[in-house]
Amino acid sequence: MSEEKKEDEKYFYATGRRKTSVAKVRVYADVKKSGISVNEADCKEYFEKNEMLIEKIYAPIKLLSLEDKYRITVKVQGGGINGQAEAIRLGIARAFLVLNEEYKKELRDSGYLTRDPRKVERKKPGLKKARRAPQWKKR
Numbered sequence: 001m002s003e004e005k006k007e008d009e010k011y012f013y014a015t016g017r018r019k020t021s022v023a024k025v026r027v028y029a030d031v032k033k034s035g036i037s038v039n040e041a042d043c044k045e046y047f048e049k050n051e052m053l054i055e056k057i058y059a060p061i062k063l064l065s066l067e068d069k070y071r072i073t074v075k076v077q078g079g080g081i082n083g084q085a086e087a088i089r090l091g092i093a094r095a096f097l098v099l100n101e102e103y104k105k106e107l108r109d110s111g112y113l114t115r116d117p118r119k120v121e122r123k124k125p126g127l128k129k130a131r132r133a134p135q136w137k138k139r
Helices: 002-008 051-063 081-099 101-110
Strands: 011-018 021-028 035-038 071-077
Touching: 011 081, 021 081, 051 081, 051 101, 071 081, 081 101
Parallel strands: 035 071
Antiparallel strands: 011 021, 021 071
8 A cells, every 4th residue: 555655656766977876856745754764774874874875865965955855766787886876866866857947047057966976997809907018117
């Protein structure tokens, strides 16, 4: 019964990516129960009380002064915890943009709508790493 209710609720959806992490974010207009859950666990629990990462995730919410107004659920996979946190931040910012277009200027100016394109460069044949060549010896 509770699963049926969850499907009927209206939400705003967005995807955030960083390196190899992908975060699927849903923002529910549920005032009764606010907060962020990541992979069906509380945000603080999932990131093991790492304050820096939790601040990254809450940054767009604090910028727009929307604390305790929305319930956010996130499914995130791939990458490490830092990449996941940044993917969640981008996903939340994009979801708020779907919710209200007027947030665009504030989010854009703070850099929360910009996807960081940097990824790990692949290893090339004949090299030890992506660019590290074997040591050269003349004699």
